[in-house]
Amino acid sequence: MARIIVVTSGKGGVGKTTTSAAIAMGLAKKGHKTAVIDFDVGLRNLDLIMGCERRVVYDFINVINGEASLNQALIRDKNCNLLYILPASQTRDKDALSQEGVGRVLEELSKDFEYIVCDSPAGIEKGANLALYYADDAFIVTNPEISSVRDSDRMLGILSSKSRRAEVNEDPIKEYLLVTRYDSSRVKSGEMLSLEDIQEILSLELLGIIPESKSVLTASNQGTPVILDEKSEAGQAYADVVARYLGEKKPHRFIDGKKGFLRKFFGGRS
Amino acid sequence: MSLLDYFRASKSKSKSASLAKERLQILVAHERTFRNKPSYLPQLQKELLDVIRKYVNVEQDAITVNFEQDDNQETLELNIILPDYHDANRTLNV
Numbered sequence: 001m002a003r004i005i006v007v008t009s010g011k012g013g014v015g016k017t018t019t020s021a022a023i024a025m026g027l028a029k030k031g032h033k034t035a036v037i038d039f040d041v042g043l044r045n046l047d048l049i050m051g052c053e054r055r056v057v058y059d060f061i062n063v064i065n066g067e068a069s070l071n072q073a074l075i076r077d078k079n080c081n082l083l084y085i086l087p088a089s090q091t092r093d094k095d096a097l098s099q100e101g102v103g104r105v106l107e108e109l110s111k112d113f114e115y116i117v118c119d120s121p122a123g124i125e126k127g128a129n130l131a132l133y134y135a136d137d138a139f140i141v142t143n144p145e146i147s148s149v150r151d152s153d154r155m156l157g158i159l160s161s162k163s164r165r166a167e168v169n170e171d172p173i174k175e176y177l178l179v180t181r182y183d184s185s186r187v188k189s190g191e192m193l194s195l196e197d198i199q200e201i202l203s204l205e206l207l208g209i210i211p212e213s214k215s216v217l218t219a220s221n222q223g224t225p226v227i228l229d230e231k232s233e234a235g236q237a238y239a240d241v242v243a244r245y246l247g248e249k250k251p252h253r254f255i256d257g258k259k260g261f262l263r264k265f266f267g268g269r270s
Numbered sequence: 271m272s273l274l275d276y277f278r279a280s281k282s283k284s285k286s287a288s289l290a291k292e293r294l295q296i297l298v299a300h301e302r303t304f305r306n307k308p309s310y311l312p313q314l315q316k317e318l319l320d321v322i323r324k325y326v327n328v329e330q331d332a333i334t335v336n337f338e339q340d341d342n343q344e345t346l347e348l349n350i351i352l353p354d355y356h357d358a359n360r361t362l363n364v
Contacts, residue, residue: 146290153298157305190285197291201298 002035002110005117006135006173008159010151012122014143015180018216019238020119021049021225023139026242028083029227032114035074037086037105039131040121041097044088050077051223052085061089064101070108079228084113094127102130124158134164137174137245140204143181144193149201152177156202177204178241183212184257195255208241210234211254307337318348326352 007020017038024036037060038046047053052075058068063086070086077083086105089096109116120131132138138159142152159173160166166173179198186192195209215232219225227242229235233254240250315335322328328350336347 146294149294150297150301153301157302161305187287190287193287193290193294197287197294201291201294 002106002113002116003137004106004110004135005115005137005139006120006132007117007139007141008120008128008132008155009141009148010122010124010128010155011143011148014141014148015210015216016122016141017045017049017119018220018226019139019141019178019180019210020046020117022227022235022238023242023245024115024117025077025080025083025225026227026238027115027117027246028077028080030242030246031082033082033112034115034117035084035086035109035113036117036119038088038119039097039127040119041088041092041094041127042090043121044090046085046119047075047087048223049220050075050085050225052078052087053223056087059087059089060105061092061096063105064096064098070105079224094121094125097126097130099130099133103134106134124154129158129162132159132163132173135159135173136165137176139176139178139207140202141178141180142198142202144179144183144187144195144198146193149193149198152202156204175204176207176245177202178207178210180210181212182209182254184255188257206252207244208237209252209254210237210241211257311335311337318350322350328353 005023007016007023009016017040020036024034028034036046036050038044039060040046041061044059047056055075058073060073062068063070063073074084074086077085086109106116118131118135121127132155138155140152140155142148156175159175163173165171177198179195182195183192187194195206199206211233213226213232213234215229216226216234219229219232219235226232226234227238230239237254240253243250315333318335319328319330319333322333332351332353334349336345336349338345338347
């Protein structure tokens with residue numbers, strides 16, 4: 001049986017697709033056969049972030065409707081042969097997704113894969129609800145920003161009431177916090193919500209902090225998940241996230257940022 | 271705290287994060303009170319009001335339905351304020 005992970009946030013533009021691509025790649029690189037599914041029907045972007053946009057022939061909706069088999073629609077990743085991408089349809093509207101259809105596809109994938117990563121669209125409509133419905137684990141992607149934290153809290157409410165696990169009274173979805181676009185220098189100067197502030201409000205298990213990093217844009221420009229950029233802080237932070245998720249103990253990094261020469265000289269917290 | 275941090279922190283514009291946190295705490299606490307409430311509450315409130323109005327002419331906002339949940343029990347509290355008859359203020363608590 002596969003473990004189903006939903007990457008969700010409520011708010012748009014916080015890094016759900018970047019995160020989905022990175023953790024799916026990370027899990028596959030660790031030797032786990034992984035599928036990553038784009039639930040954003042009509043506005044697919046995972047294919048671009050994964051760099052497989054020109055290889056899309058069939059999509060998730062085609063599989064749900066029986067117009068293509070799962071094997072026809074799954075795209076094997078060019079960097080890792082344990083990673084497969086199931087793209088969303090760009091032409092249909094989101095009503096083409098059905099709970100029964102999504103369940104059928106996830107069940108079939110479960111036979112063959114260890115992890116299924118569901119990249120949720122923004123918002124709390126059908127696509128987002130279906131992305132989280134069958135989940136076992138949820139990665140809540142949050143920016144240190146007031147509207148993102150509020151939306152994350154809203155998503156927590158939905159996860160605990162509108163998922164399959166909630167409906168059939170199973171153990172609840174395991175929720176993890178992932179803080180992205182964290183700028184420690186702005187936190188230090190009191191301009192940005194700190195990790196502690198966010199934790200105080202959401203009280204979730206922290207899986208990792210992804211620092212604001214130029215390498216994220218570079219990676220998406222190139223169509224390679226940022227986790228493959230092992231030199232970048234964001235890449236390393238995502239690698240830590242995957243390791244922690246798989247049970248490794250890793251101290252949190254990138255909370256305090258790099259110390260400049262002057263900061264070292266004058267002291268400052270480490 | 272280093273000397274630099276001290277000067278940085280003393281700039282008044284740079285304290286906006288604590289304001290953000292304060293606003294969020296209030297907002298989130300408020301929104302959580304609505305979470306997990308049964309979705310039939312507004313409909314229940316409307317239908318109850320319709321029934322009561324058959325007998326007593328009460329205002330639209332004269333009825334409040336409160337749902338509270340703690341670890342082992344759920345409480346549905348209904349509060350109906352009847353209109354003034356002469357000078358008596360009668361409140362019916364169910």
